[in-house]
Amino acid sequence: GENVEQHPSTLSVQEGDSAVIKCTYSDSASNYFPWYKQELGKGPQLIIDIRSNVGEKKDQRIAVTLNKTAKHFSLHITETQPEDSAVYFCAASTGTASKLTFGTGTRLQVTL
Amino acid sequence: ETGVTQTPRHLVMGMTNKKSLKCEQHLGHNAMYWYKQSAKKPLELMFVYNFKEQTENNSVPSRFSPECPNSSHLFLHLHTLQPEDSALYLCASSHQGQGDGYTFGSGTRLTVV
Numbered sequence: 001g002e003n004v005e006q007h008p009s010t011l012s013v014q015e016g017d018s019a020v021i022k023c024t025y026s027d028s029a030s031n032y033f034p035w036y037k038q039e040l041g042k043g044p045q046l047i048i049d050i051r052s053n054v055g056e057k058k059d060q061r062i063a064v065t066l067n068k069t070a071k072h073f074s075l076h077i078t079e080t081q082p083e084d085s086a087v088y089f090c091a092a093s094t095g096t097a098s099k100l101t102f103g104t105g106t107r108l109q110v111t112l
Numbered sequence: 113e114t115g116v117t118q119t120p121r122h123l124v125m126g127m128t129n130k131k132s133l134k135c136e137q138h139l140g141h142n143a144m145y146w147y148k149q150s151a152k153k154p155l156e157l158m159f160v161y162n163f164k165e166q167t168e169n170n171s172v173p174s175r176f177s178p179e180c181p182n183s184s185h186l187f188l189h190l191h192t193l194q195p196e197d198s199a200l201y202l203c204a205s206s207h208q209g210q211g212d213g214y215t216f217g218s219g220t221r222l223t224v225v
Contacts, residue, residue: 034213043202043216044155045114089155091213099168100214104154 002027004092006103013080014111021106023090024072030092033073034100035064038087047088048075080110115139118203118217126225127193133220135186135203141215143208144186146178149200149219161186162208193224 003026013019025033031052036044050057050064050073057064061080066073077084087107091100116137125131137144146158160168161180175197177189186203200221204214 032212036213036216041218043114043116043118043204043218045216046213049213099157099160102155 002030002092002094002101004090004101004103006090006106008106009104010107010109012109012111015080015082017080019077019080019084019108019110021075021088021090021108022072023074023092023103024070025092025101026071027092027094028068028071029094032093033064033066034091035062035075036089036091036102038089038105040086044089077108080108082110082112084108085110114215114217116203116205116215116217118201118220120220121218122221122223124223124225125190125193127195129193130189130191132190133188133201133203133222135188135217137184137203137205137215137217139205139207139215141205141207142183143206144180144183145204145206145214146186146188147202147204149202151199155202158188190222193222195224198222198224 006023034049037047038044048064050066061078063076087105089105090103093100119134142163144161148156157170158172159178164180175192179187200219202219203217206214
């Protein structure tokens with residue numbers, strides 16, 4: 001089955017700096033890659049996703065890049081703010097099966 | 113509010129108690145999921161339901177018993193739990209066949225004493 005690895009497990013950046021979280025996947029058939037943000041006391045919420053037919057997608061301060069050859073994808077957050085502090089999860093799924101395999105999460109801390 | 117509602121938000125139960133967690137979605141999704149989230153562990157998929165039928169049971173102990181009476185409601189019945197079952201239990205839903213992401217509820221924080 002699919003295996004998703006996520007790094008780093010913790011990340012601390014200063015406000016205004018950029019943050020990058022990386023994931024690798026094992027199943028070359030995977031074609032959908034969402035990212036979730038989980039704030040304290042809440043469930044994970046979808047913040048951005050990308051499909052295998054594009055290499056990059058951007059939404060304001062967040063962007064996701066996908067390298068199908070290397071089987072890795074990354075989340076980029078620019079101009080970080082304290083409210084970006086949370087746990088971020090990457091995930092991957094294959095075709096229309098919709099079953100997601102999640103990474104282990106990255107705890108992002110944005111310091112003032 | 114994400115469209116997936118879980119109750120209760122917090123639950124403390126003894127090892128001999130029987131309780132149930134409830135999940136309801138108003139998104140028109142046809143697949144629902146139970147996940148367990150423990151501290152410093154990845155999200156663990158427990159059960160998957162598609163169109164009310166259970167399609168996956170990830171080797172979950174029988175003290176956890178799911179029920180899906182319709183595509184909008186999902187329950188997790190709990191009995192004779194162990195302290196290591198204390199965790200955040202997350203419900204999610206999706207539209208099976210569209211290859212989209214999940215919508216999660218806020219979870220039930222369960223403590224077994």
